[in-house]
Amino acid sequence: MHKIKKLQTQLNMANNNREYQLLKDQIAATEMTNSVTADEVLEELERIDVFAGEIAEAESAVAKARAEQEKVEKQFAEEEPSLRGDLARIEAELKQAEAVLPDDFKPLYHRAVNARNGDALAPVKGEYCDGCNQKVPLNDINKVLVAEPKPLVCRACGRVLYVPENWSQK
């Protein structure tokens, strides 16, 4: 724009037609160049707008992910002590329960726990071991249902079997 003003001042002081026309052409050419440049600047500004939008979106996604992470970390920090407490309590209860096992039951139980890593017990379901679905002889089940029951171990999987209170043969 500055350049055009200067040319217009020169145009006003033109000494002859030829000089006048020359300056006029020069003004037109400068105006054309300026308008092309203005278009390019506008395009560039539009692209910057698009980028700014994309950056804002990405920043908001990052902020959201960060907030989510903080939430999970806080939740974990809040719950961890209580979960550890639960675990300690359950382990203590398990020790107590194991301590009162009948003596003839203890070796079988501990052997099964060692062999099966915590998956040592299974209920009898009908005439089947609920742990491995193999048939348990009815004769063996009956030995558990008497007044002084004998420990029962599944012959197929080695789990110590127990007969639930609501057990029925079918």
Ligand SMILES: [Zn+2]
């Ligand atoms: Zn079994």
